[in-house]
Amino acid sequence: MSSAATAPPLVEARSRPRRPSTLTVYRWELRKLVAQKRTYLGFVLVCALPLIFVIVENIHERQGHRDNIFASQISQSGLATPVLMLLFLSVFMHHVVVSLVAGDIVANEDGNGTLKTILTRSVDRGQVYAAKLLAAFSYAACALFLSAAVATLAGVASWGFHSITTFSGTVVSAPKGLLLVFAANACFLIPLLTVVCIGVMLSTVTRNSAAAVVGTIGFIILVLIIGQIPGLESLHPYLLTDQFENWHGLLRTPTDWAPIGHSAWVCALYAVPSVVAGYLVFLRRDVAGG
Numbered sequence: 001m002s003s004a005a006t007a008p009p010l011v012e013a014r015s016r017p018r019r020p021s022t023l024t025v026y027r028w029e030l031r032k033l034v035a036q037k038r039t040y041l042g043f044v045l046v047c048a049l050p051l052i053f054v055i056v057e058n059i060h061e062r063q064g065h066r067d068n069i070f071a072s073q074i075s076q077s078g079l080a081t082p083v084l085m086l087l088f089l090s091v092f093m094h095h096v097v098v099s100l101v102a103g104d105i106v107a108n109e110d111g112n113g114t115l116k117t118i119l120t121r122s123v124d125r126g127q128v129y130a131a132k133l134l135a136a137f138s139y140a141a142c143a144l145f146l147s148a149a150v151a152t153l154a155g156v157a158s159w160g161f162h163s164i165t166t167f168s169g170t171v172v173s174a175p176k177g178l179l180l181v182f183a184a185n186a187c188f189l190i191p192l193l194t195v196v197c198i199g200v201m202l203s204t205v206t207r208n209s210a211a212a213v214v215g216t217i218g219f220i221i222l223v224l225i226i227g228q229i230p231g232l233e234s235l236h237p238y239l240l241t242d243q244f245e246n247w248h249g250l251l252r253t254p255t256d257w258a259p260i261g262h263s264a265w266v267c268a269l270y271a272v273p274s275v276v277a278g279y280l281v282f283l284r285r286d287v288a289g290g
Contacts, residue, residue: 081155102199103212
């Protein structure tokens with residue numbers, strides 16, 4: 001009697017679908033990114049710019065760069081190339097590239113009607129949102145380090161793997177310089193991932209890819225403009241765009257950790273509300289109409 005009584009619950013438990021883990025949902029999102037042309041557009045852009053820069057420098061063989069210490073070393077060490085490219089791309093271009101994916105990652109499925117299918121599966125909405133956010137983070141990191149790798153390889157192939165002088169005027173060995181280059185890119189991830197958080201939030205709220213992408217880029221432009229307005233200098237330490245230079249402290253001797261620590265908590269003031277707002281909207285998303 002006892003075994004017969006317990007049989008129905010066991011059968012019911014076995015027939016109940018097992019909820020996939022967040023890691024599984026994250027892998028689904030990565031596969032979607034791999035299948036989209038937009039993904040490779042960003043990769044091509046961040047790889048093409050360093051190559052174009054190196055080709056132009058080799059053709060013109062210009063001497064006497066004086067705009068900054070790394071530009072003056074362009075033909076002396078290939079490690080100057082990734083630093084110069086980070087100086088250039090960190091102002092705006094990297095943010096455009098990550099916005100293309102972050103602003104599309106939720107809204108695209110909303111527009112195609114596939115979000116309804118995902119949310120009506122045995123998958124928690126929080127899992128889906130977390131997976132999409134992590135996928136956008138992964139794309140941003142891949143684009144950033146891919147650009148750094150291409151710039152480093154192209155620079156070293158053209159001008160050699162030699163020691164380099166930092167912002168402080170200290171000469172560091174080539175191996176240490178290489179480590180500093182990629183550490184600087186890792187620090188730049190702090191504000192870059194903050195832009196991703198804003199893009200994913202707008203993608204969730206607007207339900208429109210174009211609006212989310214333009215909105216994210218427009219926000220960066222707006223903050224850049226605010227930073228140029230006279231009389232607002234006191235706001236500069238708290239503007240997101242000022243955090244785009246947080247990595248400069250790593251290329252000084254001794255290492256200046258203050259701007260990196262400051263950037264971490266200022267970026268959190270932008271990132272955390274964006275993530276929470278997007279998450280709350282996603283939890284309340286009405287999928288009845290698709």
